[in-house]
Amino acid sequence: METLWFCxxxxxxxxxxxxxxFDIGRVLCIFSSRAxxxxxxxxxxxxxxxxxxxxxxxxxxxxxxFAFPALYASSFSGFYLPIMIVLWLLIVRGIxxxxxxxxxxxVWTPIWDAGFAxxxxxxxxxxxxxxxxxxxxxxxxxxxYFFLPLWTDFRASSSAGILDWYTILTxxxxxxxxxxxxxxxxxxxxxxxxxGLSALLAFLSSCAYLVGMLTSAAFGVYPLLLPASTDxxxxxxxxxxxxxSYGLHIGLAWFIPGMLLSAAYATFxxxxxxxx
Amino acid sequence: MNSALAMDRLQxxxxxxxxxxxxxxxxxxxxxxxxxxxxxxxxxxxxLREHYAGAARFWIKIFAVNFVTGVVTGIPMEFQFSxxxxxxxxxxxxxxxxxxALEGVDSFFLESTFLxxxxxxxxxxxPRLHWFSSLxxxxxxxxxxxxxxxxxxxxxxPVGYRIAPNGMIELTSIRDLLLNSWALWQYMHNMIxxxxxxxxxxxxxxxxxxxxxxxxxxxxTFLRLGVVAGTIAxxxxxxxxxxxxxxxxxxxxxxxxxxxxxxFQTVQGAPxxxxxxxxxxxxxxxxxxxxxxxxxxxxxxxxxxxxxGLNEFPRDDWPDNIPLLYFSYQIMVGLGTILLAxxxxxxxxxxxxxxxxxxxxxxxxxxxxxDAHRGRxxxxxxxxxxxxxxxxxxxxxxxxxxxxxxxxxxxx
Numbered sequence: 001m002e003t004l005w006f007c008x009x010x011x012x013x014x015x016x017x018x019x020x021x022f023d024i025g026r027v028l029c030i031f032s033s034r035a036x037x038x039x040x041x042x043x044x045x046x047x048x049x050x051x052x053x054x055x056x057x058x059x060x061x062x063x064x065x066f067a068f069p070a071l072y073a074s075s076f077s078g079f080y081l082p083i084m085i086v087l088w089l090l091i092v093r094g095i096x097x098x099x100x101x102x103x104x105x106x107v108w109t110p111i112w113d114a115g116f117a118x119x120x121x122x123x124x125x126x127x128x129x130x131x132x133x134x135x136x137x138x139x140x141x142x143x144x145y146f147f148l149p150l151w152t153d154f155r156a157s158s159s160a161g162i163l164d165w166y167t168i169l170t171x172x173x174x175x176x177x178x179x180x181x182x183x184x185x186x187x188x189x190x191x192x193x194x195x196g197l198s199a200l201l202a203f204l205s206s207c208a209y210l211v212g213m214l215t216s217a218a219f220g221v222y223p224l225l226l227p228a229s230t231d232x233x234x235x236x237x238x239x240x241x242x243x244x245s246y247g248l249h250i251g252l253a254w255f256i257p258g259m260l261l262s263a264a265y266a267t268f269x270x271x272x273x274x275x276x
Numbered sequence: 277m278n279s280a281l282a283m284d285r286l287q288x289x290x291x292x293x294x295x296x297x298x299x300x301x302x303x304x305x306x307x308x309x310x311x312x313x314x315x316x317x318x319x320x321x322x323x324l325r326e327h328y329a330g331a332a333r334f335w336i337k338i339f340a341v342n343f344v345t346g347v348v349t350g351i352p353m354e355f356q357f358s359x360x361x362x363x364x365x366x367x368x369x370x371x372x373x374x375x376x377a378l379e380g381v382d383s384f385f386l387e388s389t390f391l392x393x394x395x396x397x398x399x400x401x402x403p404r405l406h407w408f409s410s411l412x413x414x415x416x417x418x419x420x421x422x423x424x425x426x427x428x429x430x431x432x433x434p435v436g437y438r439i440a441p442n443g444m445i446e447l448t449s450i451r452d453l454l455l456n457s458w459a460l461w462q463y464m465h466n467m468i469x470x471x472x473x474x475x476x477x478x479x480x481x482x483x484x485x486x487x488x489x490x491x492x493x494x495x496x497t498f499l500r501l502g503v504v505a506g507t508i509a510x511x512x513x514x515x516x517x518x519x520x521x522x523x524x525x526x527x528x529x530x531x532x533x534x535x536x537x538x539x540f541q542t543v544q545g546a547p548x549x550x551x552x553x554x555x556x557x558x559x560x561x562x563x564x565x566x567x568x569x570x571x572x573x574x575x576x577x578x579x580x581x582x583x584x585g586l587n588e589f590p591r592d593d594w595p596d597n598i599p600l601l602y603f604s605y606q607i608m609v610g611l612g613t614i615l616l617a618x619x620x621x622x623x624x625x626x627x628x629x630x631x632x633x634x635x636x637x638x639x640x641x642x643x644x645x646x647d648a649h650r651g652r653x654x655x656x657x658x659x660x661x662x663x664x665x666x667x668x669x670x671x672x673x674x675x676x677x678x679x680x681x682x683x684x685x686x687x688x
Binding site for chain 2: 055057058072075266268
C-alpha cells in the first residue's frame with residue numbers, strides 16, 4: 001500500500017513537471033527574437049489554461065501530505081528557505097500571467113513578461129536543485145528533522161548547504177530539460193516549419209524523457225524517501241514516513257474517481273479549445 | 277511565547293488572512309454568477325437574455341483575476357502547514373492531509389477546469405453548456421470550501437482518529453471526519469458569509485454605477501441582485517448558522533466561549549457584553565456595557581442558565597491571547613450587526629421601489645464592502661487557539677509536559 005502511494009505521488013509530481021514544465025520552458029524562448037515573432041510565445045494566450053497546471057502541484061502536495069506526513073513535515077521544514085523562494089516564484093509567475101493583459105501599455109506588458117520569464121527560469125533551477133538535494137541526502141537527526149544553510153561555500157563537501165555547485169548543476173540540467181520541453185511545445189503548436197506529426201512526436205518524447213528521468217530518480221532512492229547523510233538508519237523510508245493503513249486504503253476511494261474525473265474534464269476542455 | 281513561535285504564528289496568520297480574502301469573494305461570486313447565468317437562460321426576451329449574459333460576463337472577468345490571486349496565495353498556505361508547523365503536520369498529517377488532498381484532487385481540478393470554460397468558452401459553447409459550466413464552477417468552489425472547513429473543523433473538534441503507538445495520529449473513520457458536526461455548521465456559516473461578501477461587492481458596484489450615472493441598467497441589476505442576496509444571506513448568517521456555531525463552541529470549547537465573551541467568572545444568567553476591555557491581570561472587564569442574561573439565553577436557551585467563566589479552567593488552558601480573541605470576536609459581531617442593518621434598510625428601500633433614488637444608501641453600501649471583508653478576520657485568532665486546543669488534545673492523551681507543540685523550522 002505504501003509502495004502504491006509512492007508510485008501515485010511520483011506520477012503526480014512527474015505530471016506536474018511535464019505540464020508546468022512546458023509553461024516554464026516556453027517562456028524562456030522569449031529571449032530569442034525569432035521566437036518572439038511566433039504567436040505562441042507571449043505569456044498569456046486567451047486560450048491558455050496554464051493555471052490548470054498548478055492544480056497538479058496543489059493536488060500532488062496534498063497527496064504527499066496525507067500519504068507520507070513525516071516526509072512532508074521533515075523535508076518542507078528543513079528546506080524552509082528554498083520552499084519560500086519557490087513559493088514567491090510561483091506567485092510572481094501566476095500574477096504575471098494574469099495581470100499582463102489588463103493594461104495595454106509598452107511599460108506594463110514587458111515588466112510582467114520579465115517577471116514571468118525570470119520567475120520561470122529560477123523556478124526550473126530550484127526544482128532541479130531540490131531533486132539534487134533529495135537524491136544526495138540531508139543530515140536528518142534522530143527526531144527526523146534537519147537543518148541546512150541555504151549555501152555555505154558552494155563546494156560539495158560534507159558541510160555543503162542546499163545550494164552548492166552540484167545542486168546548482170542539477171538545477172541547470174532541469175532548466176535545460178524544461179527549456180527543450182517548452183521549445184518542443186511551441187514547435188508542436190506552430191504550423192510551420194516542422195510538420196505536425198514530427199513536432200507532436202518530439203514533444204511526446206520530451207514528456208516521456210521527463211517522466212522517465214523523474215520516475216527513475218524516484219525509484220533510485222526507493223524505498224528511501226529522504227536519505228540521511230548522517231546515519232542511514234535515520235533515513236525516512238516508505239515504511240516509517242507513511243500514514244496509517246486505514247488512511248492509505250480509504251484514500252484510494254476518492255483519489256481514483258477524482259483523478260479519472262479530472263482526466264475526463266481535462267480532455268473535454270482540451271477538445272473544445274485546442275482541437276483547432 | 278518565544279520568538280520562533282511568534283514568527284511562525286505571524287507568518288501563518290498573515291498568509292491565511294491574505295489568502296482568505298480572495299476565496300471568500302470567489303465563492304460568493306460563483307453563486308451570484310450562476311444566478312445571473314440562470315436568469316439569462318430563462319429570460320423571456322432576447323434583450324433581457326443579453327442583459328443578464330452581459331452582467332455575468334462582467335463579473336466573470338473579475339472572478340477570474342480574483343480566482344488566480346486566490347490560487348497563488350493558496351499554494352503557500354498548503355506548504356506552510358509543514359514549513360511552519362512541522363511537528364503538527366508530522367503527527368496529524370495522516371488525518372488532515374486527507375481533506376486537503378481531497379480538495380486538491382476532487383474539487384480544485386473541477387473548478388479550475390470549468391473556470392477555463394466559463395471565462396473563455398462563451399462563444400464556443402451553447403448557452404446551456406456555458407450555464408452548466410457556471411454551475412460546475414459554483415459546485416467545485418463550494419466543494420473546495422467544504423474540504424477546507426473539514427480540515428479546520430477537525431482541528432477544533434477532533435473526531436474519527438486514534439493515536440498510534442509511534443505517536444502519530446491516524447484516521448479511523450473518514451465518514452466521521454467528513455461529517456463532523458462542527459464542520460457542517462462551520463461550513464454553513466462560512467459559505468453564507470462568502471455570499472454576503474459577494475453580495476456587498478456586487479451591490480456596491482451597482483450603487484456606484486447608479487450614482488455616477490454610467491451603465492445605469494447594469495447598475496440597477498447589480499444593486500437588486502446584491503441587496504436581495506445579501507439580505508437573505510445576512511439573516512441566515514446569524515440565524516441559524518452563527519447561532520449554531522456559538523452553541524457548538526459552548527458545548528465543546530467552553531474556555532474559548534468564556535474568553536471571547538469576556539466572562540471571567542462563572543455566572544448564572546450571564547450577561548452579554550456590548551462594550552468592554554478585558555484585563556487579564558486584574559480580571560474584570562474595564563468599562564463594560566452589558567445586557568443581562570442574554571448570553572445564557574443564546575448559549576443554553578435559558579435565561580438563568582449557568583455559563584462557565586474562565587475561572588473554571590486551569591490557567592494553562594486559557595487561550596493564549598485573550599484580548600485578541602475577545603476583540604476579534606466582538607468586532608465581528610459589531611460589523612455583522614452593521615451589515616445587517618445596512619442590508620435591511622436597502623431591502624426596505626428596494627421593496628418600496630426607492631432604492632435607486634436614495635442617495636444615502638448606495639455610498640454606505642460601498643463603504644460597507646470593505647467592512648464585510650474585515651468581518652472575516654475572526655478566523656485568524658482561532659489559529660492562536662489551535663495550538664492551545666490541539667495541544668490540549670495531546671496533553672490529555674500524553675500527559676502534561678509533553679513537548680509536542682514547539683513548532684519551528686528545524687523542530688527546535
